[in-house]
Amino acid sequence: MITMDIQFEIKGGDFNQAGKASSKIKNRLKQLDIDPSIIKRVVVAAYEAELNVVAHAYHGIMTALFEPDFITVTITDSGPGIENIEQAMQAGFSTASGKVREMGFGAGMGLPNIKKNTDELKIESKVGEGTTLFFKIYY
Numbered sequence: 001m002i003t004m005d006i007q008f009e010i011k012g013g014d015f016n017q018a019g020k021a022s023s024k025i026k027n028r029l030k031q032l033d034i035d036p037s038i039i040k041r042v043v044v045a046a047y048e049a050e051l052n053v054v055a056h057a058y059h060g061i062m063t064a065l066f067e068p069d070f071i072t073v074t075i076t077d078s079g080p081g082i083e084n085i086e087q088a089m090q091a092g093f094s095t096a097s098g099k100v101r102e103m104g105f106g107a108g109m110g111l112p113n114i115k116k117n118t119d120e121l122k123i124e125s126k127v128g129e130g131t132t133l134f135f136k137i138y139y
């Protein structure tokens with residue numbers, strides 16, 4: 001398999017477009033004939049990370065790198081950043097606005113779900129600047 005990467009833009013606040021980048025990754029993994037149980041884990045993690053940009057940040061770029069034995073996904077956003085990453089990782093912790101909760105998000109389960117579904121996870125954030133989330137999943 002040839003190493004390849006694809007990149008998508010994510011617009012903060014745009015719930016109509018939310019999930020588009022993740023579904024493109026899903027299609028590519030299907031084309032590559034990756035095991036469905038692996039595809040599911042990648043899509044859950046990518047979707048939650050994408051939704052976090054839509055719900056909490058202003059603008060983001062998602063980059064998926066398809067390697068022979070694994071995929072890495074990096075989502076870099078400009079946004080408010082995360083003050084306390086350890087706290088944000090706790091199941092149930094959420095700062096989602098009332099509007100975001102009305103849309104059915106804000107259970108505080110996205111980051112724990114990403115953790116559960118990935119083989120490697122790194123989050124870096126600067127308050128007032130933005131957040132970068134990186135994960136890796138082996139095929």
Ligand SMILES: Nc1ncnc2c1ncn2[C@@H]1O[C@H](COP(=O)(O)OP(=O)(O)OP(=O)(O)O)[C@@H](O)[C@H]1O
Binds near residue numbers: 055079093094096105
């Ligand atoms: N990209 C981001 N930019 C700024 N804050 C973020 C970002 N991602 C997560 N957070 C912070 O971490 C908290 C927890 O995120 P998590 O995805 O676990 O829950 P949620 O997005 O609030 O709800 P859910 O994912 O269940 O809809 C968020 O409420 C927010 O405070």
Ligand SMILES: [Mg+2]
Binds near residue numbers: 048051106109110111
């Ligand atoms: Mg979330």
